[in-house]
Amino acid sequence: MRKDFILSAALLVILVAAAVISAGCTGTTDTTAPATATPTPEAPPAETATEATPAPTTAAPEAPATTFDGTGTGNFTVSLAGGVHLLTVTQDSPAKTTVSISTEKDYVNAEGTLNEAVTDEAMKDGKYTWSYAFMLEEDAEATVQVEATGNWTLYFSFPQQINGIVPQNFKGIGTTATPFFQINEGTYDFSIQASNNDMVEVHLMDFSGNDVEKKDRQMPLSFHEGTYDDVVTVAVNESNNYLLNVVCDGDWTVSVAEA
Missing domain, CATH: 2.60.120.380 (Jelly Rolls)
Structure with a gap:
């Protein structure tokens, strides 16, 4: 009987030890801190461009300049779009030159003349140049009349900006x-x-x-x-x-x- 008790006690000790060891293996918490996902910083909102004050006008028309040459008094017809135009006149003489532009709806008269006191100063490369801006109400076939002395060249374009x-x-x-x-x-x-x-x-x-x-x-x-x-x-x-x-x-x- 005593022998059986000793065996039972020994067996109990072995079972308890095994339980302790088992607890030690399965219950130990991993001390390594779990990986924390670093939140990706939100991308800054796309910069909203400050709304620019609308330009007061549209871009200049890209119509090519139209050129006419002549001597003395002359006239011709030219197709001109409605809107603003720049007439530039280059001439050999400082004498008065008159250019009239007429359509069914418009009449423009431009005159270039120089006081004798400024003729030398006004001459550039042997020429005299003057300009005048005008407006036509609509697209038209314009009749141009030139009264001048000597050779002249007329340019029709859009004014510089x-x-x-x-x-x-x-x-x-x-x-x-x-x-x-x-x-x-x-x-x-x-x-x-x-x-x-x-x-x-x-x-x-x-x-x-x-x-x-x-x-x-x-x-x-x-x-x-x-x-x-x-x-x-x-x-x-x-x-x-x-x-x-x-x-x-x-x-x-x-x-x-x-x-």
């Missing part, structure tokens, strides 16, 4: 159309000087070819006889691109600044 805003300063000799530049709605001072001249006009034209007027007078200077040195304040009611048609037979300067 510059990436410029006020203030601006322009100067020249003789009749000249400036490039288009931007003027925002507001009030502006036009400082105009003319010398060595008999007359001067300065007309502000928008991108569509409309003259800025006040009481049916072209602004800032409809017409003045003789030299001129003064400031004219003009209210511009629409942000747009504008150019200046300066009609003068001498030296001139026009500066534009906010009033």
